[in-house]
Amino acid sequence: MNTMIDDVWYSCNLGDAMLADPALDRIEAQARAVFANAINTDQCAVYYRHESKERLHCELVLYFSPLAARMPMGAELQACAKPARQDLSILVGKVSSWSLLFPDS
Structure with a gap:
């Protein structure tokens, strides 16, 4: 399947969720400022989810919508598949972004 550049999501793994608060606060403040x-920020959003991946401790993973990832956030982003909506929470963005970015949910 050919994915257009504008459809690419990005993620940032902040590591152990118990230790992620300083990085999370920094990225949240940067995203809010940007x-x-x-x-037009209707489709700009940063989501997060605690993921364990069969490990003892969960990691905090941030997901940047395609438009959000194009803005300067000061975080190391990795291209990834669009995340499943299950268990995602919104860190920064409009509530309307849910229906725009996850229309099938």
Whole structure:
């Protein structure tokens, strides 16, 4: 399947969820500042989920929508598949982003 560049999601694994607060706070503040100055942020969102991947401790993984990932966030982002909506929470973005970014959910 051929994926257009605008459809690519990005993730950032902050590691152990118990230790992720400083990085999470920094990325959240940056995203809020960037989104506040953006013209159209309806499809800009950063989501997060605690993922264990069969390990003892869970990791905090952030997911950046395609438009959000194009904005300067100061985080190391890795291209990834669109995350499943299950257990995602929104970190930064409009509530309307849920229906725009996950229309089948």
